[in-house]
Amino acid sequence: MKAVPSRIGLVVILLSLGMLNALKAQETQRQYLSGTDKDHTVNWEFFINTGMKSGAWSKIPVPSNWEMQGFGTYNYFRDTQNPDETGQYKHQFKVPASQAGKTIFIVFEASMTETEVKINGKSAGPVHQGGFYRFKYDITDLVNTGADNLLEVTVKKRSSNESVNQAERKADFWLFGGIFRPVYLELLPRTYIDRIALDAKADGALRIDVYPVNLPAGISIKAQVQTLKGQPVGLPFSVKTSAGQIIAGLQRQVKGVQPWNPETPDLYNLLVWLTDAQGRVVHRIKQRFGFRTAELRPHDGFYVNNRKVVFKGVCRHSEWPESGRALSKTLNLADVKLMKDMNMNAVRMSHYPPDQDFLDICDSLGLFVLDELTGWQAKYDVEAGxxxxxxxxxxxxxxxxxxxxxxxxxxGWNTALDGDYQLYDPQKRLVIHPWEKFNGTDTKHYPDYNYVMNSVLYGKEVFFPTEFMHGLHDGGHGAGLDDFWSLMRRHPHFAGGFLWSFADEGVSRLDQNGKIDVQGNLAPDGIVGPHREKEGSFFTIKEIWSPVQVDLKLLPVNFDGKIPVTNDYLYTNLDKCVFEWKLVSLPSAGSGATTETTDASKKMTGPSLAPGSAGMLSLGLPANWKNSDVLYLTAFDQYRQELFTWSWPIHMPGMIKPVVKAGAKVGASETDSCVVIAADGMSYYFSKRTGNLQQVVTPKATVALSGGPVVAGVKHTLNKLNHFASGDTYVVEISYTGPSLFNVKWTFSPGQAAKLDYQYAIRGEADFAGITFNYPEELVTGVRWEGRGPYRVWKNRMKGQQFGVWQKNYNNVITGESWEYPEFKGYHADLFWATIQNKQSPFTVYATEPGTFLQLYKPLKAAGAANENTNPLFPEGNIGFMDAISPIGTKFQAAEKMGPQSVKNVQLNAPVKGSLWFDFR
Structure with a gap:
């Protein structure tokens, strides 16, 4: 039975509720006229003068970019079509009569590019020029409270200020139009706080610049720091003001605070309010913030909270294929989580400020941010800027x-504006010119390996390229990053770098039946696709930038269960992390399964290692650990999010062989053109002219594997083809003449798969090395294999893949032009066996040598590729077993400019020897 409150208790409760309501009434109130994001919109009346659906009034959701709603014209880089496109909006709204006497602002979070606003037929203020910025008008005297009001907005894509067009609409990104972020009213008391600006240092020193409006005499400004749960941190503090004062400063040393950093992004709330002479609250605001100190130390580095930091960052456009630059909190959150999943700690806003939601999420989840004024390669004039x-x-x-x-x-920087940032920023943050040596920094874009080497040797500036490893198609990003990052870290004044870019800028074109348009080679630069499909580089970056580094390529023969680890965090001890190892048995080639079996596992706390230090992680494996196939080790951060999973095969290829079955005697015959070996009901045809396998006829079907083996990239001619019985086996020996050694031996034994032994040599530099066959691409349906996957690799992008058994269906994806990842075609690392699934009869090939790559066909050249940098050479044969493979370049750099892993292959003196088993049974 509940207790009945006393009369006094009821009075106290009612008074408390009254005080809360009164306090709430003195807070800023927001009334949305539009929706809040792309998924929550309000229809306004709309008219566009040209382009799609022009010439008649209709409805449009706000916020949105009007092209993405089927209006107007799509333009990329410059407004070449319909440059004078103009949209007109109308919307009726009411302000409750209870709000009479309030100060009323109309706020536009962003509208591109030039915006004129009228309320009830009267101008709200000067035309706003600039498409990515929040602006507002005081419309108190224009609004009729308790009655209908008419909002009219005229938005022009092109500004009457040509410098705005040069900065924003002649740029390497989509040029949209419309009101693409929310529109709302702010309702405030007559005396109010317009804004505050904070400088909250890591040591708890807090300075607040408060900008009050319409201050009468007798007003005090008070402040209180709170935890996010509302608990006070220290005592409130205040300052008295004088009538008409427009800025006031408060200072406080707040004890016991936890500084903000991207690894532990601790946040607080700050309450700031105005009280009159009787102590009544006039207006109150709440601001979330963090204590942290950021500074450049010339000829040293960039420091946050007295710790030298390394930016592991990416450049991010605010875009979604179906909505353009109109986004949502859900999408912004997903993007930040993807960056954190790649072990990034920083993001650069390219090339305009993002949604407020995005910055809020960077605060709460932890990412350093470089916030950017628009100006792709041209600047605003001084007045507009x-x-x-x-x-x-x-x-x-x-x-x-x-x-x-x-x-x-x-x-795109106007140097006359460099000092303006500090006018509004009490923290006096560093101002940079991305791409230029400026203000003690070198932010060179797309340096090649030699530039980085020279910077390491001679650079005096703090070095952090704000664009590097250009990710056009499948080049850049992960490809070459291992070499670049290793070299860059040797720079004495290193501060990290920012990859270009996060996502392919693909737009779903309503005028092209929803086709995703990436504008040739201009926009498919992402680590993820337009809908955030993950490319192979996603996982390479994840490994290279993991704050836990494991440098162990292979398990040593005498492995004792100890793993060398390095703490690459900036602030966090490794004992905050959790590690988990698993011993796993993999399904066999003949089982058709891809599900693994966990034999044993264990979780443990990481060793106590300070940032930058190295040590050993003792796994404590069971005595029978070698009975398993793979050892996996996963590191989790203090929030139990996976940092990376490393994997090592416990056995070497060659230990897994085709099953031996009962078999019949092997025989041979000849036709005019072929030697035919009959073994276990199958016939193997070898050309007398070339020595190559021509086809294999099984009881089920004819398998059109042909044209091999040949040495990839080298032309040989047949010297001699011998075939003979040797006990129960039958041998086909083939020797070749040409520019280098090449010999082949096939062995056929009863009940066994066919065995191929080969040796070859190459001279000088080579793009690739190995042996290849041909199989008709139109007959292939997929591949199942044991090795590293599921993504392909390049010579300069080996990291990021896991060892296991994988299944991949055939596709003909071009990275950045279609997005069915992982791509089927390309090189796959550390092959043990592979089953080529096809429309005839599947067959399996077993490798016996460590480090064998499986080549599956040749990726198509991207239609938008302007050069061959991202189109590496491939062998003429389309199924290969390679000992060395090609690197890939970037949009601006050929592979050979990208470091040691990107140069061509050179064979040492000894010939390459290898063996493969071919099982057609």
């Missing part, structure tokens, strides 16, 4: 994640 710098900094100044301001990009 000054207004936009203010809008950028005023909106974003209190985010602890933001540690650097970018004043434009690649020549």
């Amino acid at each position: 000054r207004k936009l710098v203010k809008e950028l900094v005023v909106r974003d100044v209190n985010h602890p994640a933001i540690v650097i301001w970018d004043n434009g990009n690649e020549g």
